Amino acid sequence: MKKIILRLGVCLSVLFISGCWDRKELNELAIWIGSGWDVANNDGVEFSGQIVIPSNIQTQGGGGGTMQKGFFTISASGKNLSDALQNIQTKLPREAFSGQRRVIIFGEQFARRGLKRELDNTQRRAEVSLRTDVFVIKGATAKKALSVSNPLEKPPITATLGEHELSGGRGNTAYLDLLIAATSDGLRPSIPVLEFSSSQDGGKKGKSDSANPPLLRIAGVAIFDKNLKMQGILNMEENRHMLWVMGILKNLTIAVNKKDINASLTLNKLSSKIEPHISKNQQITFTVTLKGEGSLKENNSGLDVQYLNNLKRLEKEFEKISQKQVQQTVTKVQKKYGLDIFGLGEVIHRKKPNQWKSLKYDWDKKFSEADIIVKTDIKIKELGMDGPSLLFKESEIKK
Known part of the structure; x- marks a missing residue:
């Protein structure tokens, strides 16, 4: 009986130590x-x-010693x-x-x-x-x-x-x-x-x-x-445009500096919707709709954004400048590189799989020849301190 108990004890001890012999x-x-x-x-x-x-x-950040x-x-x-x-x-x-x-x-x-x-x-x-x-x-x-x-x-x-x-x-x-x-x-x-x-x-x-x-x-x-x-x-600005078109940009600050407007908007809710269209003669058109919502970070002008007309004016200015910049980036990639880094081909692959079968073999060339239309839709959801900048006198404020 003692021998059986001893053998069982040895077997159990092997179970507990096995599997660790080669651990680093x-x-x-x-x-x-x-x-x-x-x-x-x-x-x-x-x-x-x-x-x-x-x-x-472990020692960095401690007192006294040399870093x-x-x-x-x-x-x-x-x-x-x-x-x-x-x-x-x-x-x-x-x-x-x-x-x-x-x-x-x-x-x-x-x-x-x-x-x-x-x-x-x-x-x-x-x-x-x-x-x-x-x-x-x-x-x-x-x-x-x-x-x-x-x-x-x-x-x-x-x-x-x-x-x-x-x-x-x-x-x-x-x-x-x-x-x-x-x-x-x-x-x-x-x-x-x-x-x-x-x-x-x-x-x-x-x-x-x-x-x-x-x-x-x-x-x-x-x-x-x-x-x-x-x-x-x-460059960095063009990189952000690319990520926005791809639908993976997490945040973006847009700045406007014109004669009567100097303002900045930080977008933290961004999205992209891409609709492809292929005509009978195989001309490819993409409509890229970029949306963004965020908070007004600067309003260095006399615009009182408590008034809806001024708020809409700012939104239109942000839409105008962002649309122009993204369109320029897309055109540059098409004409200079001819490489679809935006994944527009994958959009056709998902939405028009039958037509994609014939398009994929020469996609770089077809991408460079496609019509790509960029649209933007910007909404200011947070104003911070309401109204115009505190540095403007009442007579300088535009309502």
Whole structure:
């Protein structure tokens, strides 16, 4: 009986300890937060990573001691990503772990060379999440971008996540959106762009511990063709227009500065409705209706917006300027690039699937020839302090 009890005890103890023998402790891992791709010699790839230094992050913000960087950047070259990672591992005393990766950056030269032959490793490995933000760094290398400090965020590359989200962008679905667009016939990929800047515009850029440290900022969006080769960049304003047409813009501030009107409106409820029409001779027309609701942030004029006629006048001014700007962006993309980054082809795919079967094979050309009509509908829902600016005298107020 004692032998049976002893055997049962041994079996039970094995159950409790099994499954943990190959677990990696945190102090055995090099936690990878940001990844970067650049062009290397012989058509290879230079892969970089921003890695957390846990002890420094824990002590930063404490009193008395010297502030130390909470990260370091490492890189190595190889024939492809796996080869480069193997070469990186020779420099690390801990196993490189990408399960916490938040950001991917492509150097501009790398992006122009093309992404199609480079990204399989990032999808195939089980520990890597697809919910990642992705950027192209304008006129520079990803390795350099991953080496920049940020006074507010530790590790610093996570600052780009907040910048992207607060600017109304796609956030941590950007990489997943890239993969979806890469396999679509009616949507060409686009990736947000970063550029080097400094905390103070117009001042001489200093070192990371100076009064004007270098920073990364959102600077627009990169356009890719169906072979995942970068073709050009739209600026930040044009990027917002693109996102609005796509129906994924989260916020937008519109400013009007005319002779008798100087005002700003922040839209926080935005939508897009796209209606395609295909004539008998196969001429394609899209009507894009953009709607926005928001709050009046500035009214540096004598208009008393308590009066409905003045409120409607402001709404019309905001509609006019936004319609003109978005129409210009759409036309620029059609004529200069001929690439459907708005996903208009996917609208036809959903609403007119039978006709799409014949259109999809030469969609870039058909997109560039389509008539795209942009309409806007803007509503001011919140006025803040009612009435005109307090700085205007009664005789200067327009009612």
